[in-house]
Amino acid sequence: xxxxxxxxxxxxxxQTVAMVLREEGYETRVETDTDxxxxxxxxxxxxxxxxxxxxxENSSNGFELAREIGKVYPQLPVLMLTAVNDELPLEFGxxxxxxxxxxxxxxxxxxxxxxxxxxxxxxxxx
Numbered sequence: 001x002x003x004x005x006x007x008x009x010x011x012x013x014x015q016t017v018a019m020v021l022r023e024e025g026y027e028t029r030v031e032t033d034t035d036x037x038x039x040x041x042x043x044x045x046x047x048x049x050x051x052x053x054x055x056x057e058n059s060s061n062g063f064e065l066a067r068e069i070g071k072v073y074p075q076l077p078v079l080m081l082t083a084v085n086d087e088l089p090l091e092f093g094x095x096x097x098x099x100x101x102x103x104x105x106x107x108x109x110x111x112x113x114x115x116x117x118x119x120x121x122x123x124x125x126x
Contacts, residue, residue, distance in 0.1 A: 002125050003027045005046040007037050007065070008081070009055045013110075017050060017081070020114050021121070034065050045073065048124055051104070053082040063102065070103030077105040077124040081112055 004026050008014040011032050018028040029046070031037050034055055049069065053062035066078055080102075105124050108117060 001025055001027050002047040003029075003044070004048050004050060004121065005037070005040065006030045006050045007034065007062075008032065008050075008052040010052070017112075017114075017117070020118070024118055026121075034061050037065065038068070041069070041073065045076065048077040048079065048121060050079045050081050050121075053080060066102060066104050070099070074103070078103070079106045079108065079120060079124060080104050081108050081117070082110060 004018075004021055006014045006017050006021075006028060008017070008030070009032050011030065014030040014032065018030050021028050029040070031040060034057075051062050051066060053060065055061040058064070062080065062082065066080065069076060069078055106120050108120060
């Protein structure tokens with residue numbers, strides 16, 4: 001069973017994602033604070049991480065965390081799941097993924113189609 005860490009400041013949304021993934025047989029954990037994630041990764045490395053971009057303390061905290069994770073755990077699949085494009089006119093997406101600036105494995109917009117999320121996660125874990 002794959003272990004997925006979900007990092008999002010919207011606890012209700014994160015718990016919904018966790019519930020959907022548990023129904024598919026994944027083990028999940030939700031973190032709403034990016035500082036807690038750093039410690040958790042040292043305790044137990046997940047098979048994949050689902051990460052939001054915008055957090056109350058810093059609207060680009062997810063990008064910064066993705067860069068940190070990419071340096072320390074380059075093998076860890078990170079899926080950005082965010083509404084950043086609804087909040088800011090930046091149009092982030094798959095085209096922006098690169099090793100230095102946005103070292104993630106995938107990018108999905110919110111609201112998320114849970115079927116697409118499950119398919120994407122399965123592909124990242126294969």
